[in-house]
Every structure is written in C-alpha cells, then in structure tokens.
Amino acid sequence: MTGAPASAAGGSGATPVPRGGKLGAAAVNQAGLWNIANILTMVRLLLVPGFVMLLLHDGGYDPVWRSFAWAAFAVAMITDVFDGHLARTYNLVTDFGKIADPIADKAIMGAALICLSSLGDLPWWITGVILFRELGITLMRFWVIRHSVIPASRGGKVKTLAQGIAVGMYVLALTGPLATLRFWVMMAAVVLTVVTGLDYVRQAVVLRRRGQAAERAAAMEAVAMAADVDMEGSAGGQCATDQVHGGAEGIVEPVVEPAAEPLGEPIGEPVAERVAGGRGATEAER
Numbered sequence: 001m002t003g004a005p006a007s008a009a010g011g012s013g014a015t016p017v018p019r020g021g022k023l024g025a026a027a028v029n030q031a032g033l034w035n036i037a038n039i040l041t042m043v044r045l046l047l048v049p050g051f052v053m054l055l056l057h058d059g060g061y062d063p064v065w066r067s068f069a070w071a072a073f074a075v076a077m078i079t080d081v082f083d084g085h086l087a088r089t090y091n092l093v094t095d096f097g098k099i100a101d102p103i104a105d106k107a108i109m110g111a112a113l114i115c116l117s118s119l120g121d122l123p124w125w126i127t128g129v130i131l132f133r134e135l136g137i138t139l140m141r142f143w144v145i146r147h148s149v150i151p152a153s154r155g156g157k158v159k160t161l162a163q164g165i166a167v168g169m170y171v172l173a174l175t176g177p178l179a180t181l182r183f184w185v186m187m188a189a190v191v192l193t194v195v196t197g198l199d200y201v202r203q204a205v206v207l208r209r210r211g212q213a214a215e216r217a218a219a220m221e222a223v224a225m226a227a228d229v230d231m232e233g234s235a236g237g238q239c240a241t242d243q244v245h246g247g248a249e250g251i252v253e254p255v256v257e258p259a260a261e262p263l264g265e266p267i268g269e270p271v272a273e274r275v276a277g278g279r280g281a282t283e284a285e286r
Contacts, residue, residue, distance in 0.1 A: 032094075033094060033096055035090075035092045035094070036083075036086055036090075036092070037083040037084075037086045037087035037090075037092040037097055038083075038092070038094060038096055038097050038100070040079040040082055040083035040086070041079070041083050041097060041100045041101050041104050042100070043075075043079055044076045044079045044080060044083075044104040044105075044108060045100065045103070045104045045107065047072050047075060047076045047079075047108065048076075048104075048107045048108050048111050050072055051069055051072040051073055051076065051108065051111060051112070052111050052115060054066075054068045054069035054072055055069035055112070055115050055116075055171065056115060056119075057069075060115070060119045061119075061173070063173040066171060066172060066173050067172065067173075069171055070168055070171045070172050073108065073112060073167070073168055073171055074168060076104075076108045077108075077164045077168070080101075080104070080105055080108075080160075083097075083101065084101065102138060105160075106134050106135070106138065109130070109134070109163060109164075109167065110131055110134070112167045112170075112171065113126070113127040113130060113131060113167065114127060116167070116170050116171070121170055122170055122186070126186060126190055129190055129193065129194065130163065130189075130190065130193050133193050133194065133197040136197065137197060137200050140200065140201065140204045141204075143204065143208070144204045144207050144208045144211070146211070153196065153199065153200075155192065155195065155196045155199060156196050156200070158192060159189065159192040159193055159196045162185065162188055162189035162192050163189045163192075163193065165185055165189075166182060166185040166186040166188075166189040167186075169181070169182035169185060169186075170182055170186070
C-alpha cells in the first residue's frame with residue numbers, strides 16, 4: 001500500500017499511466033487505429049499528391065517550387081523512419097499499418113521517379129528497374145506470407161536510404177559537380193536495389209520450400225496419427241469382444257448329469273444298503 005488516495009491514482013483505484021520517456025504498451029494500445037504510427041503513415045499518404053503538385057508546378061523547372069517539393073519529400077522519408085520505429089517500440093502494429101505503410105512507401109517513391117522521368121531529369125530505365133523491383137518484392141511477400149514473413153534486411157534499409165538521398169538530390173535543381181554526384185549516388189542506389197532484390201527472391205524461395213516441407217510433414221504426421229487411432233480402436237474392439245466371449249464362457253458352466261439308476265429301484269435304498277454293508281464288514285473285522 002502506498003497510502004495514496006484512489007483519486008490520486010487515477011480515480012477508483014485505476015492504475016496510473018507510467019511516466020517517463022516511454023508509455024506503457026497497454027496505455028498506447030487503447031488508441032487503436034488512431035495511434036501516432038498510423039497517423040504518420042496517413043500524413044505520408046497525403047503528402048504524395050502535394051509533392052507531385054509542388055514538383056510539377058510551373059512546368060517542373062522552377063527551383064523554388066522544386067525546393068518546396070524536396071521539403072515535402074524529405075518529410076515523407078522521415079515519417080517513414082519514425083512510424084515503423086514507433087510501431088515496433090510501443091507495440092502499435094495494426095492491420096491498417098501493415099497495409100498502408102508499404103503502400104505509402106511505394107507511392108511517394110514511385111511518384112517521385114515517374115515525375116522526374118517525365119521531366120527528363122532521370123532516365124526511364126532507372127525508374128523501371130526500381131519500380132519493378134519494389135512491386136515484385138511486394139508481390140513476393142504476399143506469395144510467401146502463408147508460410148512465413150520475409151524480414152527487412154540491413155541491405156534493404158541501406159537501399160531505401162540510398163534511394164531517398166538520390167531521388168532527393170534529383171528533386172532539387174542541382175547543377176555542376178553536385179549534378180554529377182547525384183548520378184553516381186543514383187547508380188549506387190540502383191545496384192543496391194538489384195542486389196537486395198535478388199537476396200529477397202532467394203529468401204522467398206527458401207521460406208516457401210521450408211513452409212511446404214513443414215506442411216507435408218504435418219500432413220504425414222496427421223495421417224500417421226489417424227492410422228494409429230484406427231488401429232487402437234480396432235484392437236480395443238477385439239479385446240472387448242474377447243472379454244464378452246470369455247465372460248460368457250466363464251458364466252455358462254457345463255452341466256454333468258448323474259448316472260441314471262435302474263428303473264423300478266428306489267433311489268435311496270441301494271445307497272442305504274451299501275452303507276449298512278460297509279458298517280457290517282467293519283464290525284466283522286473288528
């Protein structure tokens with residue numbers, strides 16, 4: 001007992017919300033759908049059309065508007081980092097977040113790549129490689145999700161960072177050495193995109209094979225257990241039948257009929273005579 005009144009503890013004995021740097025998982029989970037991680041994800045989704053309008057404003061070549069577009073893109077990338085961290089730290093993972101978070105990631109990156117290629121700033125083949133990889137890996141995750149979940153690797157995180165930096169540099173109206181630097185940064189991002197994509201394919205194939213092997217083993221075990229149950233049931237039925245037959249044989253005993261005596265002779269007389277004769281012989285011996 002702390003001696004504090006119930007009202008000081010949150011009213012009628014309620015457990016107070018812990019103070020400090022982190023909220024308790026139970027307290028945060030009460031927010032449900034409207035938690036901070038999902039709100040940041042929705043903000044990132046809303047930033048996509050705003051980013052496109054800012055980037056393409058005035059033909060897409062105004063350095064000022066492109067700076068505004070870069071700011072919107074940077075905010076979207078930052079929210080991508082924080083919403084995942086908050087969801088894992090405070091146990092805010094929801095079904096909405098699982099679906100909306102990857103959609104928001106692909107939406108902002110895809111919009112930036114398509115707009116830059118349509119403006120002629122970025123070759124279309126780079127946009128095609130990155131989008132093909134991102135969409136392919138997303139579909140592959142759904143392909144193996146019944147067996148397991150492909151975890152985000154360190155290489156994938158580095159790839160996302162490289163893509164964000166490279167695309168951000170292309171959004172800005174850079175010239176001179178910085179324009180040359182952004183090209184090599186983008187090349188590094190493309191290489192990481194391809195390498196990590198192949199690694200995800202390998203993981204997906206391995207996970208699917210393991211999942212299928214586990215399913216086959218479980219099916220064989222279930223069949224074996226069913227066969228054992230059938231055998232035990234048959235053996236139990238045979239034992240029960242034997243017990244019934246054995247019990248019946250133990251109860252019904254064979255009836256031995258006494259030897260029939262000659263007709264016309266009383267049943268009790270021969271016995272009495274034999275007893276008397278025996279007594280007489282004994283007395284004579286004495």
